Amino acid sequence: MTVAETIQLNLPANLTLCLSHADFVELATANQDLRLERTATGELIVNPPTGWETGKRNAKITYQLVKWVEELGGGGIAFDSSTGFRLPNGADRSPDASWVSQQRWDLLTDEQKQTFANICPDLVIELRSSSDRLQPLQTKMQEYRDNGARLGWLIDIHNRKVEIYRSGRDVEVLENPTTLSGEDVLPGFVLNLTGILS
DSSP: OOOOOOOOOOOOTTOOOBOOHHHHHHHHHHTTTSEEEEOTTOBEEEEOOOOHHHHHHHHHHHHHHHHHHHHSOOOSEEEOTTOOEEOTTSOEEOOSEEEEOHHHHHTSOTGGGSSSBSSOOSEEEEEEOTTSOHHHHHHHHHHHHHTTOSEEEEEETTTTEEEEEETTSOOEEEESOSEEEOTTTSTTOEEEOTTTTO
């Protein structure tokens, strides 16, 4: 049996590829080095790898979240940017960092936890670098909220702002904050934005 050669696929900006969830899972599994997502209507989204600066900032966020869960008794499960979730609306999304309460996670069957867990995280964090367009990220944050996320942070490095998305409330915008509170979703968790927003 011969091994197929890998080729690069360049898609014109006006071309949309639509996939079923099963086809998306197969594609994502075969291309684990790519950051792939899928909208609720099946549209494939290919995100380029992050640059070193964004990767460093994202690592700081994930580190703080994991430390809170493991060392400070935060409970639940923290996930990094390579984790995909199948949202209730059918979209397959990968936030830059996220957290799911242990109680909600334990309600999932083993089948629902396979590949892309069938759940919207309680907390979602998206990090906007200077090359990211703001509007698609805002739409994604609204989608998380509409699908059950209780708290979401869109950290806009370029404009030094944070948009806070809460269930049933208007979006709040903070100018150059130094910390973010987990509020009643992650009681006691405080994200230090030193080295992330600055």
